[in-house]
Amino acid sequence: MRKISNAVVGVLNSLTLLLSLPVIGAALWLSLRAAASSECGRLLHLPLLAVGAALFVTSLLGLVGSFFRVSGFLWAYLAVLSLVIVAALAFAVMALVVTNRGIGRALSGKGYEEYRLGHYSHWLRRWVHEWKNWKVIASCLKEGKFCRRGSIFAGIMAGLFFRQNLAPMQSGCCKPPKYCKFKNMNNATWTIPDSATASSAPDCLAWSNDLHELCYSCSSCKAGVVAVLRRGWKKLIIANLVLLIVVIVIYSLSCCALSNNRRRRHVTGAHT
Known part of the structure; x- marks a missing residue:
């Protein structure tokens, strides 16, 4: 040799x-x-x-x-x-x-989980919270029309939204969190309940029916991105060991x- x-x-x-x-x-x-x-x-x-x-x-x-x-x-x-x-x-x-760390909370009767930033390590939370980092990520999501790809909105229009197996970023960025208690209408539109039951949580206030905005400014969207990053990093660990x-x-x-x-x-x- x-x-x-x-x-x-x-x-x-x-x-x-x-x-x-x-x-x-x-x-x-x-x-x-x-x-x-x-x-x-x-x-x-x-x-x-x-x-x-x-x-x-x-x-x-x-x-x-x-x-x-x-x-x-x-x-x-x-x-x-x-x-x-x-x-x-x-x-x-x-x-x-x-x-x-990192988990998603399964919702009874739903085909998806919801994610919270508090479920992840401090480093990941701090990284995704930095404005310059999130500005780039949100820009990519908007430019790629992330929430308009695939069948997610087709499921809403067919009345089958809650039966879909949403990916973490779809769950966090393309719909309001369940605790907001928004009512789903046709064509990806959600109506805000009356003031007596409306939530004042930041994510609920950040939600927009505008397809260019949706929940891209929500903490739930950041948590979905972190969930994907965490899964990707676990795969990178294996690739890194091979390298x-x-x-x-x-x-x-x-x-x-x-x-x-x-x-x-x-x-x-x-x-x-």
């Missing part, structure tokens, strides 16, 4: 170098679209461009260092991999901490490749 480590590292980095090109291309394509000038567009294309550029530079270091036996490039490559390993370990710990193992293997191979470079340099120097 020591003798072929240079070739293996070179091939792996050739593949990742090729992979980085469509990633960069997709980011540039997004930046040229009209949507890229919005908050949601910047949320998508800037991180994608950063990932593609970092992957390209890192792969180039590993490729040159292994195929052309340039030890300086391999040292730089190993330094980057070390940072990746540390970052992956840190992310795994943080992800386990911030996802250790960590792969990077450690590549790091070990790169160390062997660096050792080969040194041995080759000593043998060359001895012959001269």
